[in-house]
Amino acid sequence: MTESKKTPARPTLKAVRGTRDLLPDQTPLWNHVEATARALFARYGFGEIRTPIFETTELFARGVGEETDIVSKEMFTWEDRARAASEKAQSLTLRPESTAGVVRAYIEHKLGETGQLQKLYYIGPQFRRERPQRGRYRQFWQIGAEVIGPQSSGSESPLRDAEILEMLASFLDELGIRDWRLELNSVGSSEDRVRYNAALREALQPVKHLLCEDNQRRAETNPLRVLDSKDEADQDLINALPKIADYLGPESAAHFAQVLAALDACGVPYNLNPRLVRGLDYYTRTTFEFTVTTGLGTQNALLGGGRYDGLSEMLGGPKAPGIGFAIGEDRLILTLQAQAEADAAAAQVSSQNTGENPGAPGPASGTWVNGRPKLDAYITPLGVAQNPAALALARELRAAGLTVEVGDGTFKLRKSFDIADTLARHIILLGEDEVSTNIYTLKTFSTGEQIKLPRTELFKHLAS
């Protein structure tokens, strides 16, 4: 009878709902995506900005919009303690998106005073208290960018809209995302939208009672949202509603036409979607979404964005038109993984059909383990007496830029070989002989070849 069985049950600690750990077999893909974004954005003249992951609640209330779902029911908000009697408690919130914070920083640091067009990008976690499902987490990552500046900097130019869209198309292409679709719309200026909203309400009035419950509610509270409905029975009625395109003022219409012309010139395909309305209040004129059909289930929006010509002023700043986007990094990763799985399945089928075995392609092949490249060498001390020499050798090899793991002198040789073959391309045996003579025994797994090498030759051999 041991006492271990008597250990009182204790609740297992777990990551909180909607959050998750990314383990080392996942992070290489994340780093690849982020590195691709950084390199690409740099070519377009973007610089990185890092803003706090929490801000005052007021920023999001004013920036994103009090009436939006995000602000009205999805924020992680808490009252910060007042530290002195004279100090008031402050309501703080984990950022549900980053545009508001970036524009706040633009205002706070008077970036508009430089007169320069600001091109800023960010990569980081966002927080929304929603019910988790595929492609939706309470802590999720966005890769986003903003182009903002005084009007004199050209921030209002349709060229900027097209450049952003073209950059996104290049980004998805470079990552190998297939079959993406760009949905594009213009929601007009805020004045245009007031007129359109009135027209929508008028058109909805006689048919409202025919719509589903959700849409009846939207028709009252926010008619634009009716356009977003997926309710099948309502589709015909919705398609018959007035189109925003017919309510754009001449300036908005001209702006949009120039965006389209530039996209055509770049050869970026798009789908005009008059029903694309987005959930954040600050959008004006150009709005867009890139969607995919693989891997995301019903959360098919990979990224979204739009122009926000009035946001800076809404936050008490100078007039600073801008346009930006946010890529759902989690969704991007899901899509890439789903594509890779589909490819692997297709490869399997085709190899069965041809009767050939093309070998396991990609990261599953012999030079990778768990998504990482195999190490250059695994050093096996033969007996604990050789442990110090093994670590010293590892230190030298690592200093020379080689990737090296060291075994433990207590491991049996068989086990050492097993581990080494799993992790590394070569095994270095370090017994008494090797340590005393400085002639090392090196075996290459791919060929089974085993040779003895002096120290300098060892470096050369491993580096090649």
Add this chain to the structure above:
RNA sequence: GCGGCUAUAGUUCAGUGGCAGAACGCCGCUCUGUGGCAGCGGAUGUCGUGGGUUCGACCCCCACUAGCCGCCCCA
């Protein structure tokens, strides 16, 4: 916030109102300076948590929690 499905070994999953299972992985031995293969052996575990029904519950019922899928909404 609402609805559906699910929760058993490290992983993927079977399972029956009466002894807790498979595969893969892991550990050991065959094999103490030469691995991958093979053979043999072993440990896998509060059967998500708490309650109830029952002589007896991993199984049936209830609640909770979490996950997945969808709605709402969004990235």
